[in-house]
Amino acid sequence: MNFQFDTVSQLLNMAGHGIYVWTAVLVTLALVAWLIINPLLQRRDVFKEIAQEVSREQLRQHANRESV
Amino acid sequence: MNWNWFYRMGSPRWFYESTSRWLPWLGTLTFVLLAVGLVWGLAFAPQDAKQGNSFRIIYLHVPASFLALAGYFLMATAGAIGLIWKMKLSYMVMKCAAPLGAVLTFLALFTGAVWGKPTWGSYWVWDARVTSMLILLFLYMGVLALQYAFDSKDVGNKASAILALVGTVNIPIIYKSVDWWFTLHQPATISFTEAPSMHPDMFQPLLVMILGFYCFYAVALILSVRVEILNRERKTGWVRNLVKQSTDKSLGAEL
């Protein structure tokens, strides 16, 4: 098993097929990354939302207690 | 027989907490497998005698196709478990598997099209496997559309589960039909679906990529399900505690 290409430019070019292979690679990596990053971002947003809800409820409880 | 373990698995909290423990490891494994497989396949595997370097796309196309199909069966099974045992977690898995599978099906079609241009001269070809994959994408889109069409989440879940099951029954029928249809119309000179009998040097990185993709699917699915759990259970004590702990931690980091 050995490295198939002599130079980096050969690696990119892949005997003329480079554009096809690298397009496929880039699109795949982009989608794979997005499929993992998207839920992580959503989780962060949900955490923020829940934290806001909790603090809003606490404020309301405070206000209720003080008005009594 | 003691089925407690099965019912315990249906608890969203148990799922969230146990996946929190080992998900980072699975994520690392995924990254390692995909990185090794990709580098191996793109740079170290020998090129194909007939197709030259464009054959390297196989390291992306085949894993994506496998997962697209396996993902559909997983989605339908999750739906079935939800229908039979009325397990909410199972419905959440089904719901998250749908967009994931649809994206993977699109990826399989895209990489296949990009592979097709240098190999057979055109981006699209109505051969049996490509056509079946396209129909699979339509099946996914139907389930996705149905999920969000109903006001009541409950009804939406059950309806999607039934549709997913109907689709599952249909997938072998569709594959067989399209295969038969293609052999009927196949131009005699070119054989598109000839599976290359592969040299081990080319096959090993493919195995690594397939494994890597399976792990990636698991990670992506589990991440989505965790978000879904947090959303559904946002009013419960354990979720609130979780959020409180993380905000305390981040406040502590600021101070």
Add this chain to the structure above:
Amino acid sequence: MAYNMGFWAFLRRDLQLINRRRGEVASPLIFFIMAATFVPLGITPDSELLKNIAPGIIWVMALLATLLSADSLFASDYHDGSLEQMIISPQLLVMPVLGKVTAHWLTTGLPLTLASPVLGLLLSLPTAGYLPMMAGLAVGTGCLSLLAALGAALTVSLQKGGLLLTLIVMPLYMPVIIFGSATAQYSIQGLAWGGPLAVLGAMLAIAIALCPLAIASVLRLTTIN
């Protein structure tokens, strides 16, 4: 209890109801014939070319015409509450379902089948293709009606259900059109057309066995909730 409890009654009921709105029933048929006219206008009137694609065109048009009429399968019964009555009554729900689907086929699939020679004429279908085309359509439209009913059941409670119905049902139609079109094409090419027809028959058998069960459970789900 007799196993055909209610089937004939519901068949008769639906046929009577459809009879009162006869104009609606004619629309899929008129669509079928008119849309087939689009093909020579849009593609080519050359009969050499047309005769190659004629079976396929006729099948696509039949498919679209069935989808057009699918929406109204359960809609009116859902809106006036009779669907709920059917669901909560003690008889098997598959009976009203089968009755309705049969009525739908009798008023959509069967007219399409009988009208197909006209289209064959318009699209230069070779003579050998006429009988197999009709046989294939007769059996295949049965499958189309059953699958359309499934889509209709899933979308009956939705506002804009029509398009979603189409999206859901189209992938399921694909095997039917493959073998339906092949029936006529085989005959035109001089091969034995009993083969594809038998596969169509098998699909119809599976559909008759399984679809009503799925439709019944979906109706219970979407109507009562």
